[in-house]
Amino acid sequence: MITTGALAGPTLMSADPDDLTGFAGWAVELMEKIGPIGAGIAIAAENLFPPLPSEVILPLAGFTANRGDFTLAEALIWTTAGSVIGAAVLYWLGVAFGRQRMYRVWEHVPLVKTEDLERTEAWFERHGRKAVFFGRMVPIFRSLISVPAGIERMPFLLFLLLTLAGSLVWNSIWVLAGYFAGSQWDRVEPYMGAVQTTVVVVVALAVASFVVFRVRQNRRVRRDASTLGP
Template identity: 40%
Template sequence: MLEFIDRTLIPLFLSLYDAVGYVGVALAIGLETFIPIIPSEVIVPMAGWKVSQSVADPSVVEPLTRAPWSWFAVLVIATFGAVLGSLAGYLIGAWGGRPLLDRWGRYVHIQPADLDRADAWFARYGGWAVFFGRLVPLVRALINYPAGVARMPLGRFLLYSALGSLPWNAVLLLGGYLLGANYRRLYDGVRPYELAVYALVLLGTAWLIWRWLRRPQPRPQGVAEGEGGE
């Protein structure tokens, strides 16, 4: 897998960024959001690297606007691409259901066991699974499908997708920007950085879920009034 990333994915997406700039970022992140084989931990930092190159050398510009790469613009476009990719996965789940995914998912490395885990995650946490799932590797590319199968309200799905994708993209873009200052070591630097991001995101997600599960539950009004009447 690592050889595939180094020899195929990274050169492919760097060429895409060099050719069509922000459009390439949106396309890459969109594909990553519903195809598990494409790791966001590599392609998002690559976009941050492009920003750092523009800062170091003003002649390095985004090819469509002919202006320097903007970190804020990349963040917005990456999040927009993530939402579009999420929508594609949602629609596949809504229109084709689990039978379609079981039959064809293996061609894009979507395994039934992975879908089972995503289904269980969604069944347990409902709509919040979409938000939290955006912060967890692998789950982020799979949670769209059970949300579509369950016909989660589309507006809420898109909102949670955007809110969950924004901080994840921001962290990875910042990491790519910082690593880009020494870009010749970027490929080696992504992997230890990736492990640190995994640890922080998983710990933060676990804490948020724990707080959410322990929140006070409001008592039904009828029960409270009945107890007061006694």
């Protein structure tokens, strides 16, 4: 599994941004060269590749605003713009992939049934707005939710508005945390990392529970069929 530390480099916990390496070091260099637009580019990349560490980039953008390289408003505007752009790319990938292609792929996935996908679509139809809005505040899921939104052809303007609102809330929390933490911006990261770890564990347990349930269900169906005979 890719960890935040592996992506950010061995000097992640240094309070001096200039000492960072890896993805975080690249983000710092972008911010130094092109200002808040660099923070936006880094967050757009994080949306497209969920393992990348937004829990480092957002507080770091806040700290950079704190020391006067750009304003707090610019940090918030550009990181949120990056979130929206990254989500829009994934949305259009979902549109391009399409519902029929998704069903063809789904039919070849073990332990799942077409009915599962139909129920998922029905759930998204009922709760899609809340899923997109609140999903922007959940690590990893905030990237993945854009794909079914595209597959289900949620109105693009509505998708953008929900993504903008959710991203603004989420990004503001961590940019402001980095801004007010100042040179101790790096102390924000463990809290964000703990949130991400919790989410990953919950998702993993949910998937494992589903697999166990489906395996037992299939065994029961086969057992009942063999009992009934030809």
